[in-house]
Amino acid sequence: MRRVGAQAEAREGAASISSVDSGGVEIRTIEHSFDSTLDSVDAVEEMVLKEARHMGFDEDDQHKIGISVRECMVNAVVHGNRYNARKKVHVAIVRSPETLEVRVGDEGDFFDMTQLPDPLADENLLRHSGRGLLLMQAFMDEFQVRPRQPGGTEVRLVKHTAKAN
Amino acid sequence: MSVKLTPRQVGDVTVIDAVGRITLGDGASAFRETIRDLAGKGHKKLLLNLAEVSYIDSSGIGEMVSGFTTVTNQGGQVKLLNLTKRVKDLLQITKLYTVFEVFEDEAAAIRSFS
Numbered sequence: 001m002r003r004v005g006a007q008a009e010a011r012e013g014a015a016s017i018s019s020v021d022s023g024g025v026e027i028r029t030i031e032h033s034f035d036s037t038l039d040s041v042d043a044v045e046e047m048v049l050k051e052a053r054h055m056g057f058d059e060d061d062q063h064k065i066g067i068s069v070r071e072c073m074v075n076a077v078v079h080g081n082r083y084n085a086r087k088k089v090h091v092a093i094v095r096s097p098e099t100l101e102v103r104v105g106d107e108g109d110f111f112d113m114t115q116l117p118d119p120l121a122d123e124n125l126l127r128h129s130g131r132g133l134l135l136m137q138a139f140m141d142e143f144q145v146r147p148r149q150p151g152g153t154e155v156r157l158v159k160h161t162a163k164a165n
Numbered sequence: 166m167s168v169k170l171t172p173r174q175v176g177d178v179t180v181i182d183a184v185g186r187i188t189l190g191d192g193a194s195a196f197r198e199t200i201r202d203l204a205g206k207g208h209k210k211l212l213l214n215l216a217e218v219s220y221i222d223s224s225g226i227g228e229m230v231s232g233f234t235t236v237t238n239q240g241g242q243v244k245l246l247n248l249t250k251r252v253k254d255l256l257q258i259t260k261l262y263t264v265f266e267v268f269e270d271e272a273a274a275i276r277s278f279s
Contacts, residue, residue: 038190063220063251070222074189120260128231131223131259138258 014047021096028095033088036081036106041073044091048102051095055161064139065100065159071132072104072155075113080106080153090148098161105154110147113155167191168218170199172208178275179208180246184217187225196225200232200243209241210278214271216247221255233264242266246274 014032021027030047034040048069052062073089081087087107094101119130137143142158168185181199186192203211213229221229233243244266248256256262268274 041189060251067220067222070188074222074224078189125260125264126230126234128227129223131226134259135223135255 025096030093030095031091033090036077036083036085036087036089038074038077040089041070041077044073044089044104045070047091048093048100051093052100052159055095055097055100057100057159057161061159065102065157068136068139068157068159069102069104071136072102072157075132075155076104076106076108076153079111080108082108090154098163100159100161102157103154104157105148106152107148108152110151111153113145113153168195170195172199172203175212175271175275178210178212178278179203180212180214180271180275182214182217186220187218187228188220188222189224193224193228196228197231200228200235204232204236204239204241209236209239211236211241211243212246212268212271212274212278213243214246215249215252218252219249221252226255226259226261230261230264242278244268244274244277246271 014030017029019027019029030051034044045066049062049066052065057065076089077083081089090105092103113133116130116133117124119127119134124130136157140157141160142156144156146154146156148154167190168183168187171182173180173182187196200211236243246268248267256265256267266277268277
């Protein structure tokens with residue numbers, strides 16, 4: 001992959017890099033670290049939605065992407081970093097012509113959320129929490145959880161455009 | 166925008182008109198406090214009108230479930246009215262369609278409590 005932009009540019013406090021992969025596909029990557037606050041949840045949701053609108057996702061898909069990113073950010077801020085002011089949430093938004101990828105990493109302990117109780121089991125239907133993962137899996141085309149280096153959890157969300165599907 | 170909740174009385178049923186977003190933070194807190202306040206004052210028949218609610222996240226869903234449990238445990242009922250397609254989809258994905266009674270007509274919903 002080579003960079004076509006002369007250098008990373010600072011935009012809204014984020015590093016934005018344009019590049020072209022080996023197949024000639026242009027890729028735009030935005031990376032930024034956020035405080036562990038609910039304001040950051042709103043900010044990242046809006047940043048991602050801006051990219052989704054630019055890519056031509058329809059309103060229904062924008063809603064699905066927005067709520068998935070929101071759930072992911074809430075997990076990182078609330079469960080991962082536990083609102084710790086010294087810990088950051090690391091976000092990467094990667095946009096190619098047919099794919100929007102969002103990676104959200106926290107600095108907490110690794111937490112494999114795929115091992116949580118099934119929220120669709122009859123005995124769990126009235127639980128207060130535990131549905132965020134279900135929504136991310138339902139609304140996005142790809143969903144992965146992995147340990148983040150040097151510590152924490154990273155969630156990767158991917159949505160393909162209608163053209164890609 | 167957070168959520169605005171306006172209770173009104175129709176006979177012995179309390180209809181709560183909700184407008185906005187029910188998400189973690191102010192929206193979910195306002196929702197929780199309103200339901201607890203009404204339940205604490207003895208309102209046992211609650212109809213939640215979600216026609217103007219465009220967005221609910223998993224925290225908002227959690228508050229709806231908690232409100233349902235609180236009122237039901239006190240011998241009351243919580244039912245839902247006028248779901249948008251997006252909220253309907255959320256209830257289907259989470260299987261909560263099997264928990265809540267859902268109506269599209271307010272008069273029919275009111276009658277169902279008696």
